[in-house]
Amino acid sequence: MLDSVVAVLALGLACVLAVSFHRYRAAQLSLVLALMAAALAFGEAREIFAAQRFGPLLLLVCAAMSEPRLASRRHAALLAAILLIVGPVMLAPPRLFEAMGDAAAFPLGGQAPRVSGFVFCFVASMVCLGRWVWRGQPIDLGLTLALLPAAAAVGRGQSAGVLYLAAAVLIIVAILYHSYRMAFIDTLTGLPNRRALDETLSRLSGPFSLAMIDIDHFKGFNDTYGHDAGDIVLREVGGLLRRHGGGNVFRYGGEEFCAVFPRGDLRSAMRTLEGARGAVEAARVAVPAPRKRRSEQAAAATKDVSVTISAGCADRGEERRSAGEVLKLADQALYKAKEKGRNRVEKR
Numbered sequence: 001m002l003d004s005v006v007a008v009l010a011l012g013l014a015c016v017l018a019v020s021f022h023r024y025r026a027a028q029l030s031l032v033l034a035l036m037a038a039a040l041a042f043g044e045a046r047e048i049f050a051a052q053r054f055g056p057l058l059l060l061v062c063a064a065m066s067e068p069r070l071a072s073r074r075h076a077a078l079l080a081a082i083l084l085i086v087g088p089v090m091l092a093p094p095r096l097f098e099a100m101g102d103a104a105a106f107p108l109g110g111q112a113p114r115v116s117g118f119v120f121c122f123v124a125s126m127v128c129l130g131r132w133v134w135r136g137q138p139i140d141l142g143l144t145l146a147l148l149p150a151a152a153a154v155g156r157g158q159s160a161g162v163l164y165l166a167a168a169v170l171i172i173v174a175i176l177y178h179s180y181r182m183a184f185i186d187t188l189t190g191l192p193n194r195r196a197l198d199e200t201l202s203r204l205s206g207p208f209s210l211a212m213i214d215i216d217h218f219k220g221f222n223d224t225y226g227h228d229a230g231d232i233v234l235r236e237v238g239g240l241l242r243r244h245g246g247g248n249v250f251r252y253g254g255e256e257f258c259a260v261f262p263r264g265d266l267r268s269a270m271r272t273l274e275g276a277r278g279a280v281e282a283a284r285v286a287v288p289a290p291r292k293r294r295s296e297q298a299a300a301a302t303k304d305v306s307v308t309i310s311a312g313c314a315d316r317g318e319e320r321r322s323a324g325e326v327l328k329l330a331d332q333a334l335y336k337a338k339e340k341g342r343n344r345v346e347k348r
């Protein structure tokens with residue numbers, strides 16, 4: 001009984017967290033699971049009837065819906081569905097449900113609602129899995145995993161508080177991971193963002209080097225190929241820097257990146273940056289061809305382009321400079337690289 005109380009509270013918490021991070025599908029799933037867990041643990045025949053017959057169906061509907069907004073028709077429809085299901089059931093005489101309960105007269109005897117409930121929950125889980133494969137949002141993977149213990153709980157019938165609790169924990173972890181990504185990961189490039197960089201810089205101690213990296217003539221590139229093509233290039237350059245830039249690369253903002261080399265001396269940082277510069281220069285990126293040319297040459301809808309980067313590097317030095325000072329020096333070195341003709345790495 002205690003496990004069911006904890007499970008209902010945890011699912012309620014998951015619902016509140018999901019609403020505060022605007023993940024309304026996770027909120028709906030948590031709410032339906034909380035109602036099911038409470039009805040199955042503490043309800044009588046009619047509540048159990050409603051939870052077993054309609055709960056899994058509602059879970060499947062919620063899983064199949066695209067991410068709704070808070071004040072959307074879908075929310076209103078879901079609330080109306082819950083009221084339409086729960087209302088008449090709560091008003092009907094209890095003996096009706098005692099007679100209809102797990103009667104042997106039903107197909108599969110008393111197992112039917114549990115088997116169909118398990119199937120609905122499992123399909124709901126697979127729907128979330130499909131969403132995750134399609135869109136790559138980690139929260140969908142969390143919901144996929146959370147619906148598996150939920151399916152097992154429905155299949156088991158009553159006294160499955162631990163399984164509902166497992167579902168709640170998985171939903172909470174998925175929401176927290178989602179909010180971590182929103183706070184620290186740049187959505188365009190998938191690299192850690194400026195906030196993550198500030199955190200990293202505040203923890204640096206001992207010798208370290210920093211580099212500021214900038215895509216050359218990016219304004220001209222955007223003007224020629226369009227902002228969408230610019231985004232494709234930013235993503236590609238971000239990926240190349242992640243692979244060749246020494247592991248600790250952040251998107252600083254706009255078309256600027258920052259590489260952190262903890263315990264890295266200036267010379268080895270320069271070598272790594274030179275490798276990254278060469279990799280970017282050698283890469284060819286397919287972008288939509290500029291509009292003008294597309295009308296001339298209908299067949300060539302994309303064009304392979306290349307860009308270059310400039311980088312400025314500085315280290316903490318014997319003066320034991322602060323991270324902010326090193327960043328400023330790296331920025332000055334970047335300015336020097338731009339002045340000297342771009343597509344190069346300079347140090348301060």
Ligand SMILES: Nc1nc2c(ncn2[C@@H]2O[C@H](COP(=O)(O)OP(=O)(O)OP(=O)(O)O)[C@@H](O)[C@H]2O)c(=O)[nH]1
Binds near residue numbers: 188214218220222228
């Ligand atoms: N596509 C795209 N463009 C961006 C993004 N962020 C910043 N930019 C563009 O990056 C360009 C930066 O241009 P500038 O700072 O003038 O520098 P630049 O043209 O790269 O010239 P140099 O740095 O001197 O080589 C601007 O046109 C911005 O609009 C983004 O997220 N996506």
